Every structure is written in structure tokens, then in C-alpha cells.
Amino acid sequence: MDSLGPDDPPEVGGYRLLARLGAGGMGRVYLGRDERGRTVAVKVVHPELARDPEFRSRFRHEVAAARRVGGAWTAPVLDADTESAAPWLATGYVPGPTLREVVARHGPLPEDSALALAGGLARALQAVHACGLVHRDLKPSNVLVTLDGPRVIDFGIARSLDAAVATRTGAVLGSPGFMSPEQVMGQRMTPAGDVFCLGAVLAYAAGGREPFSRDGGSMHAVMFRIAHEEPDLDGLPERVRQVAEACLAKSPDARPAPDGILALLPGEPADPWLPAAVTADIGRSAARLLELQAPAYAPRPPAPPPGPPPFPPGVQGRPGRPGGRRLPTPAYLAGGALVTVLVLVLALLIRMEREREPNVPAADGAATAPAGRTRPQERARSAGGVPEAMVGSWEGRSTASGTRERWLRRVTLLPGPVGGAAGTLWSVTDDTLCESRLTLVSAGADSVELRSRTVRSVPAGACGGGSRWTMTAAGDGTLNGSAGSLAMPFTKAAGDRVPERYQGRWWASVGRPVAGGTAPPARKVFEISAGTVGTEAVKITVTGNGDRCQGAAVLVSVEPAIVFFSTRVLEGDCALGGMQRITPDAQNGGLNWEALRSGQNGGLQRG
Missing domain, CATH: 2.40.128 (Lipocalin)
Incomplete structure (x- = not known):
């Protein structure tokens, strides 16, 4: 979220702008509020693109598609003007980062969170397909992560089920890495194509990488793998892998429908569904949102209507024409903004009191709480x-x-x-x-x-x-x-995230005592992800003498050493070491491992 610049408008379509949320090749997206204090996201198309008749037609279609879907799994459309010199679209603001941002900041989602994500996306596709639409661009940057579940956005290339595929020669509709084989080969898209994309998004969320981009390469190399090769699902939790494999079948007929995906999931998702660090991020974002004020500017007085008022006396509303200017009402603006602040603060406190999610601090160890009209220390004393x-x-x-x-x-x-x-x-x-x-x-x-x-x-x-x-x-x-x-x-505490120097795959050779002597050493492998305290960021695999055992360990501290505790066995039947820690080796620059219960220890090697 960035401050408004000198070339940013103070208002679009009656929505007062507060900050810039992002910018791209299509246009800019702003954070705004309407006259009643509701927070909105306003997408404004670049004027040069608006002069392209094909692009303007596509934008009209996006607005129409988003209006048709609505519902609990998308951002609701509030208003739009598709005919002005700079077309715009206003939707309800969804307070949450994109799935791509979550994985980049916190690493792959744990198994239960990934399965809950799959359920939310399946329900979103049910809503999309029930309106006779195919989304065609389901990808991590089009999935917003909120406390109540995922939200699907951006219907820019959605098409009706009975619409023919008509594109310019060489044009690609979709995002490489998250396209279906039908898109890659230019075939007609059906709802099954969205299911394939859901499988790719799920694999990315739980594995931290795109399932068809394991070796990098060009866009065309990725698209070839999508059409002809199997996805890379190594390392995914077993239940997540089963769902992703079903969705990523090459044949559309072999993929489950969204209700079939829900049947593959283990009932209702756990509450809370997100890791604690992600919830803390969302809370900090909400706090910044509550403190955000619009830049001062002199509002233009509304021109008096040429004829009789559009609504009977005493009835509030807006003219029924595209892009019509809203009549700003100062009392509504001040009162509505205050109500929004109070409702959001109350909602966050209720979530904390219901213990829907254990909150954790920011990366520097300092926790941040939603802020209202008072400074944090004043609020703490008064409450x-x-x-x-x-x-x-x-x-x-x-x-x-x-x-x-x-x-x-x-x-x-x-x-x-x-x-x-x-x-x-x-x-x-x-x-x-x-x-x-x-x-x-x-x-x-x-x-x-x-x-x-x-x-x-x-x-x-x-x-x-x-x-x-x-x-x-x-x-x-x-x-x-x-x-x-x-x-x-x-x-x-020094922080809550695994430092980069510990991340990756490490192994050590450990002795195995037996009656009358020792058995050949076993190989103990640690796979350490970019996780946070409270998540199962460490996977431990022990092999030796034909045996194999694998388990997960939860992270409990990250500095000056990472400390983790074996919580459950994933494969085999063995004890995986209780509390263990990995510390830097000051002499050779490597890492040392120690199991505090057994006293086993040794140097770790990459690989």
C-alpha cells in the first residue's frame, strides 16, 4: 500500500481515494471509501488501454462477470463506469494478502490450511460455474487470503460457458504455470479447466513452487510440461497430494467437479484455518487500514440537478445511470467512517476472544494489534x-x-x-x-x-x-x-521465521545402538522450510538397514538456534527425537544438530 502521488486523482466516481494498492499493465488499483465510510477497492484502467476497443470490451465483460458471481467467495461489485475516458470498477475491499504474497512471506501452507484452501476455492468455483461462467485465470495472485477463507478475484478473462474462444493470433489467455492443457492447446474451456487450475494453485500453496516449473525455463517450456508431462508434487502432504493429483488429470473428463473436490476433503476445515503468522499479518494490515486517513483536498461542490430530484424527498440514493456522480454527504462520511472503525475493531477483538487463531508477533518480535482512535498505550490502559x-x-x-x-x-x-x-x-x-x-x-x-x-x-x-x-x-x-x-x-524473542541460512535439506549420519554393540549408522535428513514459530516447518526422515521413518516437527524458536519438537509420525513406526536444535558451527561455517533427549549430535551436510 503506497501513498497517493501527485498524478493520482483524489476521487473516482464519488469514492474518495486513500492510498494506492497496486499498479500494473492494466491500470491502477486504489483503496477508497464511499460517503458512508465503506472501504472499497477501485480499479482504474489506463487511458491508453481504454482507447483500445477490444480491451474496453474485455473490461465490460469483467464487470458483468463479477456482478453475476458475487457471493461469499468473491469481492462484491459495488459500482462501475465502463464508458468513461478512464473506465473504473469499485468492489468491496477484501482485507487480506494474495496467496502468492502469503507463500512468499511465510512459506508453504501446512496441510490443514492447504486443505481448507482447497475447500474454499471449490466453493468459489461452484458459485462461478453456477452463473454459467468459467474463470480461466485462477492463480495465486487472484486468490485473496482472509480470516474467513479465500476469495477469488479478477474476472478479466472469464467467459460464458456457451461463448466461443476468439483471440488474436498468438494471444495467450491465462497465466503460464497455472493454465490448463485445454488453454495451452487453444481448445474450448469448460469448468474442468478451472478445476485443473485449482490443482496447480493447491500444489503451489502446499509446496511453495509451481508444479510445472520445476526446472525453470521459458513460458513455452512450462506450457509444454502442462500439456504433456506430469506435475511435480514431490514433498506435498499425502492428503493434499491426492486432491491435487485428481484435479491435475490431463483429461478434463477425469477431473472431479467442485463438489467432487469437497467430497475428497476431510469434512469441515479446522477453525482457525490459517497459521498464526499469517493471521498476525492480516491483523497488522487491518490496523494500518483503520489508521489511514484520506489526504486533504478541496472537494468540488456538486452541481445542482437540472430537473426534479432523482429520488423522493427524504430518500437517499444515487441516479440510475452508469458512472453518475455520488453526492458527498459530510455527516455520512464522518459517521460512516467511525462506524466502520468500531465494527472492524470489535470484529477483531471478538476473533481474539473466541481464540479462532493464536496471534504471533512481527518478524522483529514486536506484536501489533488493531488500532482505533487512541494510541496503543492509551488503549491498553483504558481497557x-x-x-x-x-x-x-x-x-x-x-x-x-x-x-x-x-x-x-x-x-x-x-x-x-x-x-x-x-x-x-x-x-x-x-x-x-x-x-x-x-x-x-x-x-x-x-x-x-x-x-x-x-x-x-x-x-x-x-x-x-x-x-x-x-x-x-x-x-x-x-x-x-x-x-x-x-x-x-x-x-x-529475536523473531518468528526460520532464517535463510537454515532453510533447505540437510543430513547427518547417526549411530544406532543395539544389544551387544551398534548397528550400521542411519541417515537422518532434515527438510527445513521457510516457516514460522508454531508451524510444522521441519520434516525429519530416518533411513537405515532397510527401514524408513518420516515425521513432522513443529518450530518453537528460531534464534540464536532453531529449536523444534517432533509432533507426529508420517510414515513408519519410530521415535523421532523429541526436542532438537540446530545451531551454527562457528569453526567451519556449517550447522550442528543435537537431540536433547538422546544426546545424539553431529555436523550437518547439505543435500
Whole structure:
């Protein structure tokens, strides 16, 4: 989101513009508000393109198609003018990043989130196809990720089911990498083509790469693979792979319909459906949106209507003609904007209180909460919430006296009100992982009392139901935490994302003790993705003596070492090591691995 420039209009079609959301070859997209304070996205076509009759016809079709679909899985069309010198389209603003942005920032989605994405996209296609349309350009940048599910946008090349394919010679309608074989070969598109694109989007979301671009190459090389080669689905979780394979069948007749995709999914998606870091990003974006103000400018007074008013006295509305200017109403603008702020803040607080998603801090460890009309520290004091200086993620480490048991605790504190959700707590030992949700019991100027409730225990039943924690600011930038007889210091967490130096595939040779001696060493492979704390960012595979075992591990800390805990077995029958950590090797510039429970350790090699 960028500030408006001198060449940007202050208003389009009665919508007051606040910022520029993006720009491309087609035109510019702005963030705006109408006279009642509703936030909108306004797409304005470049004037030079508007002079192209074929392009203008395509834009008219996009507006008509988007109007026909509407519904819960797309951005609703509010208004448009397809005939002006610079045609424009206004839709409801969807507060969320694109799927491409999510994967670029946070890495591939975990399995449950990817399956929930597939369900949302299938329902969106049901709505599109029920209107007699084929989208034809379903791709990650046309999927917006929101707290309530995905939204499909951009119907620029959608076509009616009975429309013939008519393009200029050599023109490609679609996006290489996310096209169907029918598009590549210039054949007539059917709803099955959208299903193929859904499979490619799903593979990208769960694997972090396009399924037909494994070796790079030109656009034509990618299109050849789409038409003639199998997709690269290596590394996808098994359930995701099954859905993607079904959608990516070369023959349209072999692909499931959207309702068939839903039948392949494991029931209703979990709530929350997104990883915590993605939810935090959406929350920060909402906070910036609430604080955004329109640039000051002198509005032009509306010209008086030449005839009788278009509506009876006392009835609000707008003339029924394309592109007609809205009559700005200052009272509605001020009051509507305030209502929008209050509703959005209330909605975010309700989501936190219902614990729909454990929020996490920004990459620098500082959590951000939705802001209204007051500064954060003023809001925290007035609501009796967590003091501003304590908001964020904190980590504490200790070794229990007289034992080899080591603890790592990570607490994320949010600026919620007393009685509401206040964050998350991870407690990890050599062989136990406990994830808890926190509720704020009371708050003072420099301390808070929290109640924890266990939501995940590995092994099952090892964590108990919860406990009471007191966190107090020590005055030196640290926190003192206590629960019963336990007391430990917490320092600000360095971040929440796997540093690039750890990402990739690493392996070590480990010994395997047996009765009477040792067996030949096993090979232990770590596949580390660009994930965030709280996600299964590490996959562990152990092979040796004809055996193979694979499992997933959840990330619990990222600096100065990455620390993870084996949470579940994906293949085979073995124990995968409990809490483990990977640290930089200062001597040779490589990495060292250690399993804290077994004491196994060794240097890691790439590959």
C-alpha cells in the first residue's frame, strides 16, 4: 500500500481515494471509501488501454462477470463506469494478502490450511460455474487470503460457458504455470479447466513452487510440461497430494467437479484455518487500514440537478445511470467512517476472544494489534489490558535442578482486554510439548496475571489442563515469569521465521545402538522450510538397514538456534527425537544438530 502521488486523482466516481494498492499493465488499483465510510477497492484502467476497443470490451465483460458471481467467495461489485475516458470498477475491499504474497512471506501452507484452501476455492468455483461462467485465470495472485477463507478475484478473462474462444493470433489467455492443457492447446474451456487450475494453485500453496516449473525455463517450456508431462508434487502432504493429483488429470473428463473436490476433503476445515503468522499479518494490515486517513483536498461542490430530484424527498440514493456522480454527504462520511472503525475493531477483538487463531508477533518480535482512535498505550490502559511494553513474544530457558531436563518457554502477549484472549504459551522439554492459549485475568502498570489452557499435548495427556502465570516487567527490557513454585526470566524473542541460512535439506549420519554393540549408522535428513514459530516447518526422515521413518516437527524458536519438537509420525513406526536444535558451527561455517533427549549430535551436510 503506497501513498497517493501527485498524478493520482483524489476521487473516482464519488469514492474518495486513500492510498494506492497496486499498479500494473492494466491500470491502477486504489483503496477508497464511499460517503458512508465503506472501504472499497477501485480499479482504474489506463487511458491508453481504454482507447483500445477490444480491451474496453474485455473490461465490460469483467464487470458483468463479477456482478453475476458475487457471493461469499468473491469481492462484491459495488459500482462501475465502463464508458468513461478512464473506465473504473469499485468492489468491496477484501482485507487480506494474495496467496502468492502469503507463500512468499511465510512459506508453504501446512496441510490443514492447504486443505481448507482447497475447500474454499471449490466453493468459489461452484458459485462461478453456477452463473454459467468459467474463470480461466485462477492463480495465486487472484486468490485473496482472509480470516474467513479465500476469495477469488479478477474476472478479466472469464467467459460464458456457451461463448466461443476468439483471440488474436498468438494471444495467450491465462497465466503460464497455472493454465490448463485445454488453454495451452487453444481448445474450448469448460469448468474442468478451472478445476485443473485449482490443482496447480493447491500444489503451489502446499509446496511453495509451481508444479510445472520445476526446472525453470521459458513460458513455452512450462506450457509444454502442462500439456504433456506430469506435475511435480514431490514433498506435498499425502492428503493434499491426492486432491491435487485428481484435479491435475490431463483429461478434463477425469477431473472431479467442485463438489467432487469437497467430497475428497476431510469434512469441515479446522477453525482457525490459517497459521498464526499469517493471521498476525492480516491483523497488522487491518490496523494500518483503520489508521489511514484520506489526504486533504478541496472537494468540488456538486452541481445542482437540472430537473426534479432523482429520488423522493427524504430518500437517499444515487441516479440510475452508469458512472453518475455520488453526492458527498459530510455527516455520512464522518459517521460512516467511525462506524466502520468500531465494527472492524470489535470484529477483531471478538476473533481474539473466541481464540479462532493464536496471534504471533512481527518478524522483529514486536506484536501489533488493531488500532482505533487512541494510541496503543492509551488503549491498553483504558481497557485494563497488557501494558504496551510487555506486548510481543518472549522466551525463557532453564535446566531443572538435579536433572538433565531442559525447558524452553515462549510466550506471546497480545494487547487484549481483561477477560479476553491474551496470546499463546509454548512449554517444551526434552520429551514433552505443551501449547496453551492465554486469557488475561488482571493487569497492572507493569504486570499481568494470565490463565493458560492446554490446546495441544505431545505426548497426549502429558501437559495437564493449564496453570496461572504472572509476568512482571523487570525494568531492564526483560520479564520475570512465575507459575506456582517455578520462576524464570524471559527475554524478547529475536523473531518468528526460520532464517535463510537454515532453510533447505540437510543430513547427518547417526549411530544406532543395539544389544551387544551398534548397528550400521542411519541417515537422518532434515527438510527445513521457510516457516514460522508454531508451524510444522521441519520434516525429519530416518533411513537405515532397510527401514524408513518420516515425521513432522513443529518450530518453537528460531534464534540464536532453531529449536523444534517432533509432533507426529508420517510414515513408519519410530521415535523421532523429541526436542532438537540446530545451531551454527562457528569453526567451519556449517550447522550442528543435537537431540536433547538422546544426546545424539553431529555436523550437518547439505543435500
